[in-house]
Amino acid sequence: MEEQQEPSFEQLLNESQANEVKYVQPGQKLTGTVVMVSKGVAYVDIGMRTEAQLTIDEEDERSSALQEGAQVEVFVVKNKQPIILSLDPVMGFGDTSKIAAAYEKGQPVEGKVQAAIKGGFEINVDGVRCFCPISQLGFRNEEDRAAALGQTFPFKVIEFEAAGDNVVLSRRALLEEERQKKMAATREKLQPGAVLSGKVRDIQSFGAFVDLGGLTGLVHISQLAHHNVQRVEDVLSVGEEVEVKLLETKIDKNGKERISLSIKALLPDPWDELPFEMGQTVTGTVVRKTNFGVFFNLVPAVDGLLPMRFMKKAGKNIDIDSFQDGDQVELELVEINLHDRKIALALPGWNEEIRSSLKPGDELKAEVIKVIPAGVLVQCLEDPARGLIPKRTMKQGAMKNILEAFAPGSQHLVVLEEIDDRGRYTFVLKGDSTSVDDGTLGQFLGQEESLNNNPFATYFSDRN
Structure with a gap:
């Protein structure tokens, strides 16, 4: 068999030169192979003796594909050594026929915001230089418009001349069309x-x-x-x-x-599943104070009111100023009205009976409540007992003198003279009477404790 001869170096060189691309034109679209990536530049074999250069834009997501051996479609920007390439069509070398067809049919075109120019933006649509007025880009503020540079958007062709020298685009028109469609769908x-x-x-x-x-x-x-x-x-x-x-x-x-x-x-209504029942003791947080009570938050979205009439403990009134916003307070639920969404609260011990520990002969300070025809009504300062200093025991005599000497709120030293069988207290001013006699002491020291439980209710009702 006749031996097959290998091609000579001269033959290989001639074939290689025959396959070489001799010339490229600006704007020309080519397919090349990335042979090397170095310092932000991809070197691409496009069939010429030397590789062309493609600058890598890190913000362009297509740049991630520029790896050694990758096939890439490129456009010639400069055809003199070194040949410069771009991933985007080169403006000034595009075909306007696609834009013309889109204009006639009312269809959108894809364009890249290339640069900001006077009055608007330069848009690259497949190598055709187009213009988008600043008001038609569809961004409200300067910051958003600046961020649009380098991005690709769909545009509507709103002006087109046959020569292709004047192409005006609008992104805003497409956004408005889309908004109208959404409005119609939403309105239904x-x-x-x-x-x-x-x-x-x-x-x-x-x-x-x-x-x-x-x-x-x-x-x-x-x-x-x-x-x-x-x-x-x-x-x-x-x-x-x-x-x-x-x-x-x-x-x-x-x-x-x-x-x-x-x-x-x-959202679920917390009043539909209140975790409370009458008489339950709960902890509330002060949220606001009013002239009629204090509001407490009990659980999220549920508040209750502690009214003034329940603002007391063991028969003693509690000052509303003792409550501060954010305070955690133990409370008792005394009323739950689901229909009106109201909860009434009380301080624990609000309904305890007033108890006095006084016995005849005890000395203490008392405050004048008011003067009545029968004498002076007083409230003991260190005991819940209230009672009467009878007019008959007073040295002042005339009512005018009594009114002057016993102004409401004034304080006096008194001695408990007696507690009658209805639990009413009678006091005398210290020094205005002799000491209580043994008969009076004996009468009351042996009485049951119940005499100390209601020191004023009946007495006042009889004498006001």
Whole structure:
């Protein structure tokens, strides 16, 4: 058999030169192979004697594919050594036929925001230089518009000349079309009581605006939760996905549509499952004070009132100023009204009987309550007992003199003279009478303790 001859070096060289790309043109689209990546530059074999260079943009997600051996589609930016490539079509060398077809059919085109220029932005659409006015880019603030540079978006062709020299695009027009479609779809769902999904768009002191999909509704601060919300930011944040219930839609006096929403309506009502029963002792937190009592928070979203009439212990009134916001206080539930959503509270021991430990002959200070025809009514300062200093025991004599000497609130030293069989206390001013006789002492020292339990109720009712 005839031996097969291997090709000579000269033949291989000639074949290689025959396959070489001799020339490339700016804007030309090529397929190349990455042969090396170094210092932010990918070197790409496009069939010429030397590799072309492609600068790597780390913010471009396509750059992650520029690895050694990877096949890549590129466009020629500069055709002189070194040849410079781009992953994007080179503006000024594009075909306008695709844009013309999109304009006639009303279809969008993909374009990359290339640069900011006077009055708007330069958009690269497959190598065709287009213009988007600043108002048509669809971003409200300068920061967002700056961030759009280098990004690719769909655009609507709103102006096109046959020569392709003047192509005007609008992203805003597409956004508005999309919004109108969403509005129509959302409006079909706007039935009172409907449960809708939305995203928190804005937060104000009075509530949160929620985007329902083309339409925006308001969740008033009172509709955020069953408990009292002080700051909307404590419950919601901008961008948060929420479920809301539609309360109502109406047109205001300015002709604008108002959509009222509620988050609270979708939350369990704590009053439906109160963990309390009458007479139970609970711990409450002071939340606010009023001129008629103190409100305590018992569980989230449930408050109770401690009224002034129950603000006492062991028969002694408790000053409302002794309660401070945030104080933890032990309380007794004395009334639960589910219909009106009211809970009445009391201090433990509020209904204990007033008990006195006095016995005839005891000396102590008393405060004048008021003067009556029969004498002076007094309240002991160190004992719950109240009683009468009879006029007959007083040296002042005339009522005018008694009124001057015993102003309400004035304090005097007194001696308990007797306790009658109805539990009424009689006092005398110290020094205004002789010491209590043994007969009187003997009469009361042997009495049962019950005489000390009701020192004033019947007595006052008989003499006022």
